[in-house]
Amino acid sequence: MSSKYSNNLIKSADFIQSLERGLSVIQSFSTEHSTLTVSEAAAITNLSRPAIRRIFLTLESLGYLTSDNGRYALTAKVLSLGYAYLSSKNIWEIAHDPMDELVKQTGESTSISVLDHDEIVYVARIHTKRIMTMSLGVGSRLPAFATSMGQVLLAHLPSEELEEYFEQAILSSYTNHTITDKKQLIKQLEQIRKNGWSLAEQQFEEGLSSVAAPITNRNGEVIAAINISTHTGRNSRKEIKEKLIPLLLQTAQKISEDLARSPHPMNL
């Protein structure tokens, strides 16, 4: 598996720039920019207006965009790209039942995420309440260093990749509890690797704590993290350590064992 932080340098003759640009145009749509004109997309992506125009026309003819009076919007066909990822992994087949069981045991929400550069990306989520915020869940991103899952994933990076992480990561302060000091963070990651779990109390959001544990593949490599998130006050630190963490570790082990048995060589 190529390093997450390798530059992945390929010969320029092999690199298809128009594919890169097309994908970046899809990514330029967001909550703030639900529709875009050619000029607006050019401003966001730093591409020329003629380049954007051709990309818009191509994406529209392929059914990924619709237009109305010069304003473009993504269509539901874009979902089928993300769906290709989810259906190509057997994440759900394997993680669904153990995660559901964990929610029943704890009364708290649980998620699984993977590392993508300096962010974690949610790939599965089960909410306590029937209220299902997966659209706000799967595919969404958070800074790795300030979340329990991110810390677990960073703690298990090879040291050269962790160095590369720190070279590019911005350790912003999200709450009074965010660890923004590199040395302190490295010490924390060592402790997490030793413990086998991470507890992040209000480090990303006031009032929100979460515990995370690693999920491994058949070679014992950490490929994902699973967490339980809870509101501060609903569980004391003692309850988190005595009740939530043992259940979380059990679930992580169950999923890791099932992954090892799975016929898919690259599950996550």
Next chain:
Amino acid sequence: MSSKYSNNLIKSADFIQSLERGLSVIQSFSTEHSTLTVSEAAAITNLSRPAIRRIFLTLESLGYLTSDNGRYALTAKVLSLGYAYLSSKNIWEIAHDPMDELVKQTGESTSISVLDHDEIVYVARIHTKRIMTMSLGVGSRLPAFATSMGQVLLAHLPSEELEEYFEQAILSSYTNHTITDKKQLIKQLEQIRKNGWSLAEQQFEEGLSSVAAPITNRNGEVIAAINISTHTGRNSRKEIKEKLIPLLLQTAQKISEDLARSPHPMNL
């Protein structure tokens, strides 16, 4: 808004073939093909191996693919493409609470979908059980004619678009109850438009029935459908008509009204 069935012919000079090919390569990964070699992807997409190789290298250098011994797999970064769609729409902001309320009232699951050619695409889903199968939900596709939501969406197509639909749709028989006769289906669609809802009993899957109603934008155009799906036997036809349909229509109206008030011009 351009027709869903227009050929969207653009000047060939404007069409970026490598973007089309790159997106089709992403789509070639699936549950059956969770990893692909260059040769396998070439066979699925009908592209040459050198073309696939360049696309693989480009997608890998952009972080959308990883490789291991010549086998390629999608990464979680692909999810961010689908996430661009979901976050660019305020579907959840608007539909979440009414859908959740509907699940509480009925004890049944509810979904929203849109039409893409001859298929419906799920864009939101809330399950009865905490068990959340959104990965099997949002982005997944079903044949329009055999589902209650698809029938609602077809029933509100302009007649020329419905004609185009029938020209390309394959009316396969999924159960003994699937309506595969075009004339009978057209009659059914007229009835659905008159009623304002569709009831599809075991037309796609034995033992599964669903009712659907249209969701409209501020111009009164049908842009999506919402359904309640239930197991046959859990609700009699009488209960469906007297209890489920009125609650469904109420929910559809609430969402349509909220959409009309929303600042996003193209919500779904």
